[in-house]
Amino acid sequence: xxxLQIKKCLDAGLITVSKSxxxxxxxxxxxxKKWFIHSGGYGNNAVYSWLLGAAAGDISGSIYEHHNIKRxxxxxxxxxxxxxxxxxxxxxxxxxxxxxxxxxxxNDDWYRIEANxxxxxEKIQQxxxxxxxxxxxxxxxxxxxxxxxxxxxxxxxxxxxxxxxRASYAGWAAKSLExxxxxxxxxxxxxxxxxxxxxxxKAVAGAIFLLKKGGTKKDVKEYVSGYYKLDFKLDxxxxxxxxxxxxxxxxxxxxxxxxxxxxxxxxxxxxxxxxGDSDTIAAIAGSIAEVIYPMSQELRGRVVDKLDSFLLRTIxxxxxxxxxxxxxx
Numbered sequence: 593x594x595x596l597q598i599k600k601c602l603d604a605g606l607i608t609v610s611k612s613x614x615x616x617x618x619x620x621x622x623x624x625k626k627w628f629i630h631s632g633g634y635g636n637n638a639v640y641s642w643l644l645g646a647a648a649g650d651i652s653g654s655i656y657e658h659h660n661i662k663r664x665x666x667x668x669x670x671x672x673x674x675x676x677x678x679x680x681x682x683x684x685x686x687x688x689x690x691x692x693x694x695x696x697x698x699n700d701d702w703y704r705i706e707a708n709x710x711x712x713x714e715k716i717q718q719x720x721x722x723x724x725x726x727x728x729x730x731x732x733x734x735x736x737x738x739x740x741x742x743x744x745x746x747x748x749x750x751x752x753x754x755x756x757x758r759a760s761y762a763g764w765a766a767k768s769l770e771x772x773x774x775x776x777x778x779x780x781x782x783x784x785x786x787x788x789x790x791x792x793x794k795a796v797a798g799a800i801f802l803l804k805k806g807g808t809k810k811d812v813k814e815y816v817s818g819y820y821k822l823d824f825k826l827d828x829x830x831x832x833x834x835x836x837x838x839x840x841x842x843x844x845x846x847x848x849x850x851x852x853x854x855x856x857x858x859x860x861x862x863x864x865x866x867x868g869d870s871d872t873i874a875a876i877a878g879s880i881a882e883v884i885y886p887m888s889q890e891l892r893g894r895v896v897d898k899l900d901s902f903l904l905r906t907i908x909x910x911x912x913x914x915x916x917x918x919x920x921x
Contacts, residue, residue, distance in 0.1 A: 642764045642914060643684055643907045645856070645882025646757070648895045649874030650680035652860050660867030662830055667857035671894040677903070679730040680757045680875040685906040686723035687779045688761035690716030692913045695775075700767055703774040712775070717782040720758075721745075726902070733837075739783055747785035753842045755784035756792035757872045760879035763800025764914050772801040792839030795819045796876055799847065803883035809851050812880070820844040826852055826866055833866045842869055846876035853877075856885035 652670040654677070694712030695702060702708040724732065724740040732740065736754060739745040762775035776797035780790045799812045813822055822844055829845070836842055846863055853859030859881040863874040887895070896904065 642882070642911050643688060643761060643879075644887065644892065644895060646684045646760050646875045646879035647677060647681045647899060647903075647907075648856075648882075648887060648891065649860050649863060649876070649878025650684075650757075650871045651675045651677050651895055651898050652878075653864050653871035653874035654678050656864050656867075656870040657872075660835075660870065662865065662867050664858075664861045664865045666861070667888065667891055670857060670860055670891060671898065675898065677730075677898055678871050679724075679727075679732050679736075679754075680872055681899070681903065682723050682727045682730045683720065683754065683758035684760060684875070684879070685903050685910075686720045687716055687758045688765075688910040689723070689906055690719030690779070691761055691765050691775055692910065693719060695765065696913070700771075703771055709774065709778060713778045713782060716779050717745075720782065736783060745783075747781055747783050749786040749789075750784040751786040751788035751792075751839055752784065752837045753792060753839050753869065753872050753876070754837075755780035755789040756796045756839050756843050756846075757875045757879075759793035759796045760800055760876075761910060762793070762797035763804065764910070765917065766797070766801050767917070769798060769801050772797045788839050791819045792843045795843055795847070796879065799850075799880050800883055803880065812847070813851060816844070816847050820847075822848060822851070824848065826862055830866050833868055835868045837869050837872070842873050843876060846873045847880065849873065849877040850880045853881060853885070856881050856887045857891065859885065 648671065652675060654675050655672070691712070694715035698708060702712075721740060724730075724736075728737075728740075733752065733754065735748050735750065739748060759776045759779055762779055763772045766772035766775055773794045776793040777790050780793035784790065784793070795816050798815050802811050802815055816822060820840065820843060824844075826845075826848055833845070845866055845868070849862035849866075850859050853862050856878070859877050860874050863877040864870050866873070899907075
C-alpha cells in the first residue's frame, strides 16, 4: 500500500480498496459506502489528484449550464445530488488514455520526430472514439457526434472549447513546456484543427505545466496572455456574460476564475458564477486549480461517487503514469 494509515484502516475493516497504484487508491468507506481517491493518510484533506479537478468542475457545473445562477456559491452547492459528469469528464479521461498509450515507452524528445507525433495523434484519436462510443449520451455537440460515428473521420476545423476542456493531461504528462504544447495540439487537432481550437488547448496545458513546475499565478497570467486578453475581472463581466462555446469566449474566463480564486472550491464557484457554458468553464478552471489547491475530502468524495469504475480506473492509471514517468527526475 502507498500509505501506512490506509493499511491500518484496511486491517481494521474500515475501508476497501478497489484499485491500487503507487500513490493513489480508489477506496470505499465500508460504513458510508462512499468512494473516494485517497493518498497521504486517511482523513487527510491535503490530497491532490490529477484529472479529478476537471471532473469536479464538470460535475458541479452540469446543472448550471442551462440554468445559470450568476452568483457565487458555497462548497455545499458543488457536486450536489442532481449533478452528473458530462462529455468534459469523458473526453478528459479519453485524451489522458490516448497520451499514455501514445508516449509510453518513447524517449523524452519523441515529439521532435514527425512519425512519433503521428503515432501519438492516432492513439489519442483511437481513445477519444473509444470513450465517446462507450458514453454516447454524455452531451456531445452535433459535429463531434457525427465525427465520432464516422468510420474514417476527418477534423472539422472547430474553434470550440471542447479542445480546451479535454487538454489538461497534456500539462501533467509533459516533461517540458514544449512537450505540453505539442501534446495539447495533437489532442486538439483530431477535431479542432482551427488555430483558435488549438490555442485553447495549448493555453490550458501550458498553464498546468507551469504550475506543476512551481510557477505562480503571475506566470500563468503572463503565459495565457500570449493567447488571450486577461484584462477583466469576473465582477465586471458577470451581468452581461452570455453562453459562448468558443475557446476565445470561455478559456479566458476559466483562467480568470482560477486567478481570482483562493482555494479549489472558490475557483469552481467563480467559474459557475458568470453563467454561460458552466460545466466546461468550471472543468477548465478546476483542471488548473487542482495543481496548487487540494480538494477537500468531502468534495472529493462526492465527485468520485459520481464517476463509474471505468473512469475512476482511468484517473488512477493516469496518476500512476505520471508518477512513474517523473520517478527519475
